[in-house]
Amino acid sequence: MPEGANIALAEWTADGTPPGSEPIWIAPLHIHHEDDEAWYVLEGTLGFQIGEETIEAHANDGVVVPRGTPHTFWNPKEIPARYLIIMTAQIRDLIDAIHSTEQRDPETMKKLFEQYGAELL
Template identity: 35%
Template sequence: MNKERPPHTGDTQNPFWFLGGRVQILVPGTATGGTLSVMEFTDPKGHAPPLHIHEAEDEIWIVLDGEITFFVGDDRYDLHAGAVAHGPRGVPHSYLVRSPNARMVAAFGPAGIEDWFAANSSPISDLNDAPASFDIEAILASAEAYRLRVAGPPPVA
């Protein structure tokens, strides 16, 4: 079933908080005719989103700083700055930050999922602010419209 996605609601220039990490949309889908979007994630040690599946887009991760373990299907990739991994659509995946902090770029193709991140974000008023609290149930409830679903808990090792 191909559901139409809600319209874009977020700011593509300013960073925001999402699930306790700092996120910025670097290239929105509106700039690529919907073919690609690019986002930057800065997360603290131990940060790990729930195991999840994107039904609508592939994902490429490029580690800029730090060490991140990616879990894609049954595979595990321990990556460092400069390394790249691929998360194909339809395959459960997640990641776990292993260094004190990590920064990565994620490219999504086709675009659109960046709107879900922006719609479920909290603004950053000062770069020294602590991450905003969030309602994980509300965030997950909005994921269906973006063909995103949770497949398990966050990885811990």
Template identity: 40%
Template sequence: MSQIAPVVVLPGEGHAVEGPAGGPLTFKVRGEQTGGALTALENVIAPGDGPPLHTHGAEDEAWYVIDGALRFRLGDEVADAPAGSFVFVPRGTPHCFQNAGERPARILVLFTPSGMERFFDRFAALPAFDPSAFSTLGAEAGMDVVGPPLRG
């Protein structure tokens, strides 16, 4: 049995890719580093941007808003999440968010267990932006798009 090593990722470190929500996404820890327990990433979200309403079949998801202000749809509810807010969504819950501010927002995103890396890796490898990619690549990773992005 292999031992899982502790991980320290300093500011500015981590593997960065282009994220699906208008800014860079930096992996802080991937599933292969945590024995499949956790994926953690820092994501920059462009003003007005955010993913479509979706669910995860196998992962819980959580966010910590580092900078900026997001608005979340969690099931049938909408909640504001300014800097310093923490949001948790259990698997199977329809959710999406939007950067509600006028400048980029920065968030820490946690998936438990790990597994969503494959979605972000495949999205970043696309040769050009494809609006249907969130849905098609998401389905391959166990994520179902169930509605439009949050607007307004």
């Protein structure tokens, strides 16, 4: 991300869900208190819980989650999904911190989310 920029764009792939299995959340249910977040599906399908609503987004669909809205997402299909995630610098820093920590216990994760203006639900 360029220095001084407040938006980041990343392309990611989500593994598929085997038949008869429960989908695995890509991110746990959480809220960003200060940041909006968006996704654009390039291939496959992503499922989203946004507040009380559950939706599926397919190739060429975009999804926006306004700050303050509980959300999570997953790949509900067998085939991998490829997508873009559009996020603020603060969300990108949170994701980087999560990926770099070895401690994954609930209390550590809760504190980490709070450090970056978010809340783990």
